[in-house]
Amino acid sequence: MAIPGYDPADVENALLERETEGAGASASIVAAGVPDEFDLVASDLETPADALTDPVDLVGLDDVTGLDALRVVLEYDPSELPPGASPTDVAVAVETESERVVLDSAVDLEETTVSATTTERPPGQTFVAVNVENDGL
Numbered sequence: 001m002a003i004p005g006y007d008p009a010d011v012e013n014a015l016l017e018r019e020t021e022g023a024g025a026s027a028s029i030v031a032a033g034v035p036d037e038f039d040l041v042a043s044d045l046e047t048p049a050d051a052l053t054d055p056v057d058l059v060g061l062d063d064v065t066g067l068d069a070l071r072v073v074l075e076y077d078p079s080e081l082p083p084g085a086s087p088t089d090v091a092v093a094v095e096t097e098s099e100r101v102v103l104d105s106a107v108d109l110e111e112t113t114v115s116a117t118t119t120e121r122p123p124g125q126t127f128v129a130v131n132v133e134n135d136g137l
Helices: none
Strands: 012-016 025-033 039-042 056-059 065-075 090-095 100-102 105-108 113-118 126-131
Touching (some): 065 126, 090 105
Parallel strands (some): 012 039
Antiparallel strands (some): 012 025, 025 065, 039 056, 065 113, 090 126
């Protein structure tokens, strides 16, 4: 998966595919140092009640050095949106022990994915798709 503005040869990728429809996820990173254990795995955290996807963890994120860009893409099921919610009111959020941080995100309605690209280290390693209208944004 490419990160816009970066040479694909400089991008490390991690992919999580699940058997169920609408549960795929991928991550791409450009950094000076990416550990071998960098991976995307199903999270042990319970799925938040208002989440549109199961949470995923980026393993090895704490050991990444010189982060230039990180992109996370989550497939979601639009039928999980609350009644009357816009299919564009979806975002990638980072779950921490004390809060949820919603990242600037882009929705691809055709692919039913939501993606977030950041040049800053996220405040946690667990990512989930959420309805931003439910988060009061």
